[in-house]
Amino acid sequence: MRIAVLGVALTLSSAGHLLAAQQPTAVTAPEDTSAVAKLIVRFDAVESVATRVAAADDLAAMGQRAISALPSLVAAYGEDLRDLNPAIDHALWSIDSSGRAVMPFLIKVVEQPRFSNQRFAVMMYLQEIGAAGASAAPTLVTVMLDSPKRTTFLELMVLGSIGVDSVPPALASAAIDTFYSRAARNGDPEIRQYAVRALARFGAKAVSKLSALAASPDQRIAVLSLQHLSRIMGDSPDSIGTSAVFAELANPHVSVRDAAQAAATGLGPSVLPRLDSLAEHAARPARKAAALAAKDMRVGLGIPVTGRCYRLAPLNWAPLASTDRKGRGFAVPSEIRFTLLASLWGQWRDSWFKQVVATNRAREVSRGPGSWGPVKKRADSIDVVWSDGFSGVGVRLAIKGDTLHGLARTFVDVEPAVDDTATITAIRVPCGASAAH
Numbered sequence: 358m359r360i361a362v363l364g365v366a367l368t369l370s371s372a373g374h375l376l377a378a379q380q381p382t383a384v385t386a387p388e389d390t391s392a393v394a395k396l397i398v399r400f401d402a403v404e405s406v407a408t409r410v411a412a413a414d415d416l417a418a419m420g421q422r423a424i425s426a427l428p429s430l431v432a433a434y435g436e437d438l439r440d441l442n443p444a445i446d447h448a449l450w451s452i453d454s455s456g457r458a459v460m461p462f463l464i465k466v467v468e469q470p471r472f473s474n475q476r477f478a479v480m481m482y483l484q485e486i487g488a489a490g491a492s493a494a495p496t497l498v499t500v501m502l503d504s505p506k507r508t509t510f511l512e513l514m515v516l517g518s519i520g521v522d523s524v525p526p527a528l529a530s531a532a533i534d535t536f537y538s539r540a541a542r543n544g545d546p547e548i549r550q551y552a553v554r555a556l557a558r559f560g561a562k563a564v565s566k567l568s569a570l571a572a573s574p575d576q577r578i579a580v581l582s583l584q585h586l587s588r589i590m591g592d593s594p595d596s597i598g599t600s601a602v603f604a605e606l607a608n609p610h611v612s613v614r615d616a617a618q619a620a621a622t623g624l625g626p627s628v629l630p631r632l633d634s635l636a637e638h639a640a641r642p643a644r645k646a647a648a649l650a651a652k653d654m655r656v657g658l659g660i661p662v663t664g665r666c667y668r669l670a671p672l673n674w675a676p677l678a679s680t681d682r683k684g685r686g687f688a689v690p691s692e693i694r695f696t697l698l699a700s701l702w703g704q705w706r707d708s709w710f711k712q713v714v715a716t717n718r719a720r721e722v723s724r725g726p727g728s729w730g731p732v733k734k735r736a737d738s739i740d741v742v743w744s745d746g747f748s749g750v751g752v753r754l755a756i757k758g759d760t761l762h763g764l765a766r767t768f769v770d771v772e773p774a775v776d777d778t779a780t781i782t783a784i785r786v787p788c789g790a791s792a793a794h
Contacts, residue, residue: 389419389422390425392419393416393419393422393423393425393426394425396412396415396416396419396423396426397412397416397425397426397429399411399412400412400413400416400426400429400430400433401429401433406437406440406441407440409433409437409441409444410440410441410444413430413441413444413445413447413448414444414447414448416430416448416451416452417444417447417448417450417451417452418451419452420451420452421452421453423448423452424452424453424458426448426452427449427452427453427458427459427462428462430445430448430449430452431445431449431459431462431463431466431479432475433445434466434474434475434478434479434482435473435474435475435476435477435478436474436475438474438478442478442481445478445482446482446485449482450486454486454489455489456486456489456490456492460490460492460493463479463482463483463490463493464492464493464496466479467479467480467483467493467496467497467500468496468500477511480511480512480515483515483518483519484514484515484518484519485518486518486519487518487519487520488519488520490515490518490519491519491520491522491523492523493515493519494516494519494520494521494522494523494524495523495524495525495528497512497515497516497519498516498521498524498528498529498532499528500512501516501532501555502531502532502535505539505543505545505548505551505552506548508536508539508548508551508552508555509551510551512555513551513554513555513558516555516558517558521558521559521560529559529562532555532559533556533559533562533563533566536552536553536555536556536563536566537552537556537563537566537569537570539551539552540552540553540556540570540573540578540582541569541570541573541578546575546577549575549577549578550577550578550581553567553570553578553581553582553585554581554585556570556585557585557588557589560589561589561590561595563589564586564589564590564595564597564598565597567582567585567586567589567598567601568582568586568597568598568600568601569601570582571583571586571601571602571604571605571617572601572604572605576610576612576613579605579608579610579613579616580612580613580616582601583601583602583605583613583616583617583619583620584616584619584620584699586598586601586602586620587602587619587620587623587624587698587699588623588698588712590623590624591623591624591625591696591698592623592624592625592626592627592664592696592697593625594624594625594627594628599624599628602617602620602621602624603617603621603628603631603635604617605617606618606621606635606639606642606643606646606647606650607639607640607642607643607646609642614642614646615646617646618646618647618649618650618653619650619653619699620699621646621647621650622650622653622654622657622697622699623696623697623698623699623711624697625654625664625697626654626658629651629654629655632647632648632650632651632654633647633651635647636648636651653697653709654697656709656731657697657709657711660695660731660739661756662695662729662739662756662761663695663696663697664694664695664696664697664788665694665695665785665788666692666693666694666716666785666786666787666788666789667692667693667694667695667761667783667784667785667786668691668692668783668784668786669689669690669691669692669693669781669782669783670781670782670783671691672688672689672765672779672781673779674767674777674778674779675777675778675779689727689743689750689752689765689781690715690716690727691715692715692716692786693713693714693715693716693727693783694713694714694716694788695711695713695729695739696711696712696713696714697711698711698712698714699711699712700712700726700728700730701726701728702726702728702744708730709730709731710728710729710730711728711729711730712726712727712728712729713727713728713729713741714727715727716788716789726743726744727741727742727743728741728742728744729741729742732753737755737756737757738753738754738755738756739753739754739756739761740752740753740754741753741754747769747770748767748768748769748770749767749768750765750766750767750768751765751766751768752764752765752766752781754781754783759784759785760782760783760784760785761781761782761783762780762781762782762783763780763781764778764779764780764781765778765779765780765781766778
């Protein structure tokens with residue numbers, strides 16, 4: 358996905374090179390203090406961007422010994438979106454990958470009442486560091502509650518990355534009630550849709566509210582609610598959520614019915630007998646929707662990888678076309694699960710594609726949502742794609758018992774063209790309690 362800010366185009370993976378940062382050392386010597394001070398002076402001096410980038414890189418190389426540089430680095434966010442911001446990203450992660458020292462400075466920027474390049478840059482960094490930025494979640498939720506206009510795609514993206522585990526129960530409950538009220542009653546269609554997405558960030562705690570919204574007379578709200586219910590429940594369905602999904606199989610509107618059908622497929626084999634019963638005994642249109650959902654599910658259940666989890670070995674791209682990318686930013690999750698959830702990119706004609714999801718909470722960068730599907734006329738192979746809509750990674754994997762082997766290839770639709778390849782191996786592992794469905 359590409360976002361333009363004040364005329365500068367950025368990609369969500371602009372800080373993808375952070376993954377290469379080495380673990381810092383905590384040893385600080387007097388000469389280090391002097392060196393850091395000199396570098397801060399160089400960085401703070403408004404000279405050329407190149408000079409400041411070089412100073413940021415030198416601070417990054419010092420790791421935790423440069424912790425006193427954090428205020429200056431955060432203060433400079435947004436001054437140069439194209440070159441300086443990535444250098445700041447790299448420096449912050451190299452100096453303080455845990456986020457404990459830098460988070461107070463970042464949170465202050467998140468609290469800003471108006472849009473600024475600095476706030477945008479900080480939000481993008483939080484999106485990149487994922488769980489390491491969890492302590493910002495209470496502040497971010499509070500900001501989103503202050504005004505409906507402050508719940509935007511950017512806030513939702515960041516909250517989805519850092520999670521809501523650190524949000525106190527009272528604040529989480531207030532947020533769920535507020536977002537539900539906005540989704541159900543606000544007069545602005547855009548605010549209603551953002552409210553549904555915000556509500557969904559609270560996962561299982563929001564299932565009852567999303568179930569109520571699935572019956573909304575606003576088709577867009579109903580469709581969004583069904584999609585999120587499916588993703589939250591996966592193939593461990595909640596009884597309230599399941600009832601909401603099945604009720605909408607009889608919805609008179611095609612768009613809502615289709616969303617309910619896709620959601621029912623995503624609920625997994627435990628609901629298959631119920632779908633078969635509806636397909637035989639229900640009145641139209643529920644009968645047809647249930648039959649299609651059951652058929653869709655059986656296609657997936659016939660593929661050996663469905664519902665299974667795999668650990669992927671790190672990818673080593675070749676050739677390395679540019680020194681600043683080196684394959685980083687074309688990362689894929691280290692652990693994945695092949696689900697029956699509807700692909701976030703929709704369906705192609707005569708194709709069957711579902712979501713492949715990351716199953717751990719580690720800080721990872723992937724090139725957008727993942728989709729997977731069988732290769733036509735080849736029962737032993739599947740295709741997997743991670744894409745942000747502009748670029749991504751495509752993989753064809755051969756299924757050999759509990760191991761998947763294949764070749765990953767990068768792709769972009771803008772210049773300069775990138776066509777790196779890497780061999781990929783995935784080993785089946787148990788799906789733990791943290792696995793996403």
